[in-house]
Amino acid sequence: MDFVVLISIIFVLAVLFLINHICVQFVKEKSIYLKEFYKLNGQIKAKFNIFQMKQNYHKSCNSKQQFDNFSQQNYIMALVDENLDKYVDILDKIKHNQQMFTGYLHQIHNLSKINYDYKELTKKSIISVSLFKKIELNQIEKDKLKPPMELYIEVFVSYISPQGRNRYSKKYSYTEKNIKYYIDECLKSREYKQSVKYQRSLMTDKLRYQVLTRDKHRCTICGATQQDGVKLHVDHICPVSKGGKTELSNLRTLCDRCNLGKGASYNPNGYN
Ligand SMILES: [Zn+2]
Numbered sequence: 001m002d003f004v005v006l007i008s009i010i011f012v013l014a015v016l017f018l019i020n021h022i023c024v025q026f027v028k029e030k031s032i033y034l035k036e037f038y039k040l041n042g043q044i045k046a047k048f049n050i051f052q053m054k055q056n057y058h059k060s061c062n063s064k065q066q067f068d069n070f071s072q073q074n075y076i077m078a079l080v081d082e083n084l085d086k087y088v089d090i091l092d093k094i095k096h097n098q099q100m101f102t103g104y105l106h107q108i109h110n111l112s113k114i115n116y117d118y119k120e121l122t123k124k125s126i127i128s129v130s131l132f133k134k135i136e137l138n139q140i141e142k143d144k145l146k147p148p149m150e151l152y153i154e155v156f157v158s159y160i161s162p163q164g165r166n167r168y169s170k171k172y173s174y175t176e177k178n179i180k181y182y183i184d185e186c187l188k189s190r191e192y193k194q195s196v197k198y199q200r201s202l203m204t205d206k207l208r209y210q211v212l213t214r215d216k217h218r219c220t221i222c223g224a225t226q227q228d229g230v231k232l233h234v235d236h237i238c239p240v241s242k243g244g245k246t247e248l249s250n251l252r253t254l255c256d257r258c259n260l261g262k263g264a265s266y267n268p269n270g271y272n
Helices: 002-030 032-047 064-068 072-082 084-111 118-122 129-143 176-194 196-201 205-214
Strands: 054-060 152-160 167-174 232-236 251-255
Touching (some): 002 032, 002 129, 032 084, 032 129, 064 152, 072 176, 084 176, 152 176, 167 176
Parallel strands (some): 054 152
Antiparallel strands (some): 152 167, 232 251
C-alpha cells in the first residue's frame, strides 16, 4: 500500500514537473519581454568585472606561542600593504559593477513596460495571461546577472602540535568596509614613511656607529679625526628635508668644521 502511495506521489510530481517545464518553454518561446531580457544579458555580461569575492589566506603557526600571540591586526595590515594595488583595483571594480548593475536593473524595468498582446499570445494554449506573466517574472529573477559586488578576506590561522595531538585554529573575516579601513591605514603609514619625521626617527645609535666605522672615524671631506680636536657628526648627504633617506648610502661622517654652514644645501655630484 505504502509503495503504491509513493509511486503515485512520484508520478504526480513528475507530471507537475513536466507541465511546468512545458509552460516555461512555451513562455520562453513567446515572450518578447524575455527575448529582450536575454538579449540585454548578452550585451551587458562582458561589461561586468569578474573577480574573486572571497579571498582566503592561511597562516600556519610553528608553535603554540606563535598561535597565541598571533596579531590579526598586524597580519591584515601587512597583507593589505603587500596586496595594496590588487585590493584598490578590486574596490574600483566593485564600484564599477555597482553602477553598471543599477543601470542594468533600470533597463530590465524599462523592458517590463513593453506592451504586447498577452491575450493573443496565450490564446491557443493552456496558459492564462497571469500565469504567463508570472513565469516571465520568475525567469527574470532566475536568470538575472549577478556580478560580484562584494569583497571578503578570510584569514585562517592554525597550529598543529607535534604528532598532531592537538589542533588549534581560529578564523578572522573582513568585509569590504574593514578592508577599506586597512587600505586607508596602509596609505597613511606609507605617507608617514616618506615623511621627514619618520626618516629622522630611523637615525639610531647603531646606524650612527655603522657610518662612523665605515668611514674609519674620519671626516669624509677633510679627513680630520677626534684626535685633531674636532667633533664628528653623521650627516645626510641629501638632506631629509629634500627627500633624503636615512640609509647607509645617504650618510657620511663629517667633522663639525666641515658640517658648519652646510645647512641643508645639497650637491648631487658629491660632497659639498
Ligand atoms: Zn672636516
